[in-house]
Amino acid sequence: MSRPMGDSHKRFLQTMMSNGIISSVQAKALHRHCCETHGAHFLPDRLEEFIDVINTNLQPMFMHIRKGTSEEDGAQHYALVNMAETDITRMSSDYADNELELFRKTMDLILDSENGTASSTDLLNCADRLQTKKMKKKETEHVLNKFVQDKWLNEKQGEYTLSTRCIIEMEQYIRTVYQDLIRLCHVCHNIVLQGQICENPECAIKMHYHCVARYFKGRTDPHCPSCSDFWAHEIPEIQPESQNQSSSARDVAAPAPSTSATRRSRSFTASLHWNSNLFQHDDAPVHKASSMKTWCVKVGVEELECPAQSPDLNPTEHLWDELEHRLHPRPPHQHQRLISLMLLSEWKNSSVLHRALTSTPLNTFGMNWNTDCTPDLLTNISA
Numbered sequence: 616m617s618r619p620m621g622d623s624h625k626r627f628l629q630t631m632m633s634n635g636i637i638s639s640v641q642a643k644a645l646h647r648h649c650c651e652t653h654g655a656h657f658l659p660d661r662l663e664e665f666i667d668v669i670n671t672n673l674q675p676m677f678m679h680i681r682k683g684t685s686e687e688d689g690a691q692h693y694a695l696v697n698m699a700e701t702d703i704t705r706m707s708s709d710y711a712d713n714e715l716e717l718f719r720k721t722m723d724l725i726l727d728s729e730n731g732t733a734s735s736t737d738l739l740n741c742a743d744r745l746q747t748k749k750m751k752k753k754e755t756e757h758v759l760n761k762f763v764q765d766k767w768l769n770e771k772q773g774e775y776t777l778s779t780r781c782i783i784e785m786e787q788y789i790r791t792v793y794q795d796l797i798r799l800c801h802v803c804h805n806i807v808l809q810g811q812i813c814e815n816p817e818c819a820i821k822m823h824y825h826c827v828a829r830y831f832k833g834r835t836d837p838h839c840p841s842c843s844d845f846w847a848h849e850i851p852e853i854q855p856e857s858q859n860q861s862s863s864a865r866d867v868a869a870p871a872p873s874t875s876a877t878r879r880s881r882s883f884t885a886s887l888h889w890n891s892n893l894f895q896h897d898d899a900p901v902h903k904a905s906s907m908k909t910w911c912v913k914v915g916v917e918e919l920e921c922p923a924q925s926p927d928l929n930p931t932e933h934l935w936d937e938l939e940h941r942l943h944p945r946p947p948h949q950h951q952r953l954i955s956l957m958l959l960s961e962w963k964n965s966s967v968l969h970r971a972l973t974s975t976p977l978n979t980f981g982m983n984w985n986t987d988c989t990p991d992l993l994t995n996i997s998a
Contacts, residue, residue: 618668618671619672620668620669620672621653621655622649622653622655623649623650623652623653623655623665624649624665624668624669624672626649626652626653627645627646627649627665627666627669628669628673628680628695630645631680631693631695632695635694635695635765635766635780636692636693636694636695636766636779636780636783637692637693638690638691638692638693639690639691639692639693640690642662642666642693643659643662646662646665647659666680666693677697677698678695678696678697678698679695679696679698680693680694680695680696681693681694681695681696681783681784682783683779683782683783683786684779684803684805684823685779686731686776686779686782686807686808686809686810686823686824686825687769687779687809687824687825688825689823689825689826689829692779692780692783694779694780694783694784696783696784697784709765710758710761711748712747712748713745713747713748713749713750714758714761716745716746716747717738717741717742717745717750717755717758717759718762718767720738720741720745721733721738721741721759721762721768721775722777722789722793724737724738724741725775725776725777725808726789726793726796726797726808727796729812730809731776731777731807731808731809731810732774732775732776732809733774733775733776734773734774734775735756735759735770735773735774735775736773738755738759738775739752739755739756742754742755759775763775763778766778766779766780766781767780767781768781776808776809777808782806782808786806789806790806798821800821800822800823800826801820801821801822801826801840801841802822802823802826802827802829802830802840803823803826805823807821807822807823807826809823809824810822810823810824810826810827811824811827811846811848813839813841813842813844813846814844814847814848815839815842815844817842818839818841818842818844820839820840820841820842824851825851825853827848827850827851828850828851828852828853829853831846831850832853837850
């Protein structure tokens, strides 16, 4: 029998849902804070076991906290992944059709390149050839900035690369769709987009920069680990772990000056020093309106972002669907009290409704579905 989640696990999961991805340094700090806040026994070397408990409870919802490595510096990260979908359709609730097409074309360019990058010029040219709806230059630049802010892409000096979050979440999609283009690192055997390639055309193995640095550390005469030819590339230096930690701390303390990025970083910071509740709503257009987002930031509301197409996280989705089907055969009424009585009657008489509530394997949003979701919730309507 799986171990149930405690309040410390739920707070950790809330932060993961709000941020999408956090570094291992942030994960360790968050693990400690969650345990100390809720009086749970904290063991610094038990982070993986702590996350395993969450993952076990997330299985019925086809979600998973997955560990991955940054191509830039080899730092470990944790991302909350939707296992029910394996391609770009998971982004469909956040982006328009032409924006999704632009992202696909961006992935095509990046994965088809030798150095794992795509220039802004090439992407602007792609935007003019979209099948769904063409984009103007400013619109394209805005969408690309949004991809960067939402942690799907990285940008440096006009060159775009796939972010750590994107590679972790879409690894299976990349392996399936781009199987003839991708290479696996000779050292770590993970997908490698940015790295160094052996100059022997009969060998041509590829390794991440950080894998190259670790493999050739201390060697004055580096040779290819596959063909033994001289490794002609410059060996990069290993970034000290303390530098990685300070960099991660700066990322949290000084987020990008955009609304969505600021809110995400504030959500992580708030999770470490916050004793109230996050506000959760779905991705309906009215909830994503700029006026709504501006108001939330202005009044300091911390939002718990709901992953796209994950209704199992909210059992009321099944509840109202079942009620609708049960009320459909009844004759229509306009009197509010009669409608309320019908709702109460169907609620009390349906075991399906109770199963929809009590079957939820975890309390993600701080509400006890087994005790709080009772017919008493409807008494205000029928009064």
